[in-house]
Amino acid sequence: MSQRIHNFGAGPGVLPEPVLHQAQQDLWDIGGSGIGIMEHSHRGKLFDRVIHEAEALCREVGGVPDNYKVLFLQGGASLQFAMVPMNLLAPGRTADYLVTGVWSQKALKEAKLVGQTHVAFDGAENKFTRIPEAGQIRYSADPVYVHMTTNTTIYGTQWAAEPEVPAGVPLVADTSSDMYSRPIDISRYGLIYAGAQKNLGPSGAVLVILREDLVELAPGTLPAMLQYRTHVGEGSLYNTPNTWGIYFTGQVFKWIKDQGGLAAMAARNEAKARLLYEVIDASG
Helix, strand or coil, X not given: CCCCCCCCCCCCCCCCHHHHHHHHHHHHCCCCCCCCHHHCXXXXXXXXXXXXXXXXXXXXXXXXXXXXXXXXXXXXXXXHHHHHHHXXXXXXXXXXXXXXXXXXXXXXXXXXXXXXXEEEEEHHHHCCCCCCCHHHCCCCCCEEEEEEECEECCCCEECCCCCCCCCCCCEEEECCCCCCCCCCCHHHCCEEEEECCCCCCCCCCEEEEEEHHHHHHCCCCCCHHHCHHHHHHCCCCCCCCCHHHHHHHHHHHHHHHHHCCHHHHHHHHHHHHHHHHHHHHHCC
């Protein structure tokens, strides 16, 4: 088949054609090196340039503040459901969860295995058909963090703005299905994470952006691979990383920049959504 078809799948999602063409070339021979990106050592000079360019573009496109760390990890957002409480939920403290769909339910389930949790909002009784208003959220007395899922593809709901959380409490967000689809004020969050497969690249890559003061909160007894401090200290290279995924997300960041940035992406996405809903509404 010579013509690509429309793909409305929730993820893995459609990837930009210019990025696919560049990746096709770099899969065979990147930068005239004689071998493809997937064959280069993650400790070599070429990949060192690739990962640093990916981080720089991530920061530039998203306006990531200097006091935040950017990590390229593995394990999907599902591993972050566990890593967040493992690193941030100290004994005797409570983590608050805003449950707006199946993904936040899964995040809550993992957190319960680690420590004490509190459901500040539960949309299950309304079949997750809406996002809570401010007056419907009931936080615990002193939460160590508040966790949310910014967009739920299954139910078609999305937070229009960040919820107001208690002063000084980090807001943690699973942004897998809308990361870098619109402007985001990262300074409003303590930690955000996203599986790349919906907006940023291929499946298997994970982006984590966290504030510096949260890096050292993990207990020393936590296995090294599960500590954010490990990956911060090693520049996302503690283990052999997903070199292909990191390369690809870097190419997507570059493409977003070339399109005009996140404001332009938001306008594109709004236009596509409007067109789709007009067709649905006209169908009777």
